[in-house]
Each structure stands twice: as structure tokens, then as C-alpha cells.
Amino acid sequence: MTRTPADRASLSLHDLPASERPRERLLRLGAEALTNAELLALILRTGSQQDSVVHLAERVLARIGGLHGLLGVRQADLMDLHGLGETKRTQLLATAELARRLSTITPHDQPVVRKAEDAVGLVQDMAYLVQEHVRVLLLDSGGRVVAISTIYIGTLNASVVRVAEVYREAIARNCPALILAHNHPSGDSAPSPEDVELTRALAAAGDLLDIKFVDHLIVARGGWTSLRESNLGF
Known part of the structure; x- marks a missing residue:
């Protein structure tokens, strides 16, 4: 009609x-x-x-x-x-x-991550969340932050993160590097054995995909931990 x-x-x-x-x-x-x-x-x-x-x-x-x-x-x-x-x-x-x-945004307006502390400043709000959140910070070749995505929201005590999910957006956006960050609602940023094992799996996957796995950060009310700086899983 x-x-x-x-x-x-x-x-x-x-x-x-x-x-x-x-x-x-x-x-x-x-x-x-x-x-x-x-x-x-x-x-x-x-x-x-x-x-x-x-x-x-x-x-x-x-x-x-x-x-x-x-x-x-x-x-x-x-x-x-x-x-x-x-x-x-x-x-x-x-x-x-x-x-x-x-x-009006130019590449120079994007935050640059040169050390773990720079990245922590971008996800510090996670320290006060009552559930465990997992975020991925995508970086360009100069360390500028392209995007920060929440890929998982879990229970108070545990998170189950698939390696493929961590790298999915980096592959889609052709980003050469990423950082994983999650919080410990308990207030203690000390890595668990599961955190270290996940870090090891992500580092190995990054090598295979030719995407640099820069760091795994844990933030909590009592402070933060870089697993790379702690030489855990890398």
C-alpha cells in the first residue's frame, strides 16, 4: 500500500x-x-x-x-x-x-598507562564495589587507553573468567595490548591461587595471539596489587 x-x-x-x-x-x-x-x-x-x-x-x-x-x-x-x-x-x-x-578529543586527551599505578587510577572505583567486577583496559601501541570494558560481574567471593572473553574486544578492535583488573570486595588485594592461575593462562594466550598481556591488577579498599610487579603468573 x-x-x-x-x-x-x-x-x-x-x-x-x-x-x-x-x-x-x-x-x-x-x-x-x-x-x-x-x-x-x-x-x-x-x-x-x-x-x-x-x-x-x-x-x-x-x-x-x-x-x-x-x-x-x-x-x-x-x-x-x-x-x-x-x-x-x-x-x-x-x-x-x-x-x-x-x-574536540584528540589522542593526546586519552590517558596513557606507563606503569601499574597509572592503570589503577582508572579503575580505583572498583575497590568499593560489593560484588566482584572484572574489567579489561584496551591499549594502543603507545599505551593510550582505547576503552575500558566490564566483562564480568560475579558473586562476592569468586569470579569465573573465560580467557576468550578477555581477549575478544582486543581482537575486534585490533588492540596490541591489554590489562585485566578486578576487585576483591573483602578489602584485601592479595592474589588468590586462582588469580595467579588465571594470570598464567592469560599471559600464555597473549603470547599465542600476539597481544601483550601487560598486567593483572587487583584493587581493594586496603590497597592494590600488580601481579606483574609481584612476578606472579608472568
Whole structure:
């Protein structure tokens, strides 16, 4: 059936076939497959009585001059746009500010890990978590932090970490080095025999994958331990 512009404007996302909804398309095809309007629609979340959220997103982009205009958008630019209330304006303005900040980031703004203490400073918050968390710090060839990912949240007393899971994102992002960090909610950063055994397995896997396993850090309220500096598992 051919829809007129008026028909299209009155549709909500739930009126669209599941295969055409932005959220379902993103989950199925990845974010890169969506149009600018569809991505903006996911931020706005809902449309109005007159417009579907996708159509509303199209009108916003037309008003601000396309995606590039998002970097310079001001609240005044959005005030009289029908269907865009205070909540949606703040969502857009927050998104615009994040985009502006992202556009100013250079590699020199990324933290650099030259020693264990540098990495500990990036994950020190884990010391106060009541469950055991495992994070991977991905590094580029210069030691700059590319990403920090939580790969496991476990029980208070134990964590089970698969070697493949630790290296998965490093392989996907083509990162040459990584650091593993986890916390001991008990407050004692002393490595357990299991921690040492995991370190040994990860170091061996890194050698096979040609990805440098830089360190395994344990942080706790009572301090922190570098297994490399302690010569445990390396």
C-alpha cells in the first residue's frame, strides 16, 4: 500500500512493521545501518499526536541543517518546533553537547598507562564495589587507553573468567595490548591461587595471539596489587 505524507506523519513506531522500526533494525543490522533520522528517533523515543518519532526527527534535522548542525544547535533553535517539548529539547541539547566534546578529543586527551599505578587510577572505583567486577583496559601501541570494558560481574567471593572473553574486544578492535583488573570486595588485594592461575593462562594466550598481556591488577579498599610487579603468573 502506498502511504501519503499525511499517512506517514500520523504513524507511531508501533504502527510500523517490526522490521522497519529503528530499534529492531539497530539490533538486527547494527547502528551503522540506520539513517540519521532513525538514530535521532531512538534518542527522542516518542513522537507526537501528529508525527511519528522518525518524522519528528526528520523535521529536527531539517530545522538545524542536518547532522552537522547538531554541533551548533542551541535551545532557541528548538523552542518553536511543534512536538518538541522540554524533555525532548534537553535530550537533544545533551546529545549535542556530547557530540561537541567528542569532536574536540584528540589522542593526546586519552590517558596513557606507563606503569601499574597509572592503570589503577582508572579503575580505583572498583575497590568499593560489593560484588566482584572484572574489567579489561584496551591499549594502543603507545599505551593510550582505547576503552575500558566490564566483562564480568560475579558473586562476592569468586569470579569465573573465560580467557576468550578477555581477549575478544582486543581482537575486534585490533588492540596490541591489554590489562585485566578486578576487585576483591573483602578489602584485601592479595592474589588468590586462582588469580595467579588465571594470570598464567592469560599471559600464555597473549603470547599465542600476539597481544601483550601487560598486567593483572587487583584493587581493594586496603590497597592494590600488580601481579606483574609481584612476578606472579608472568
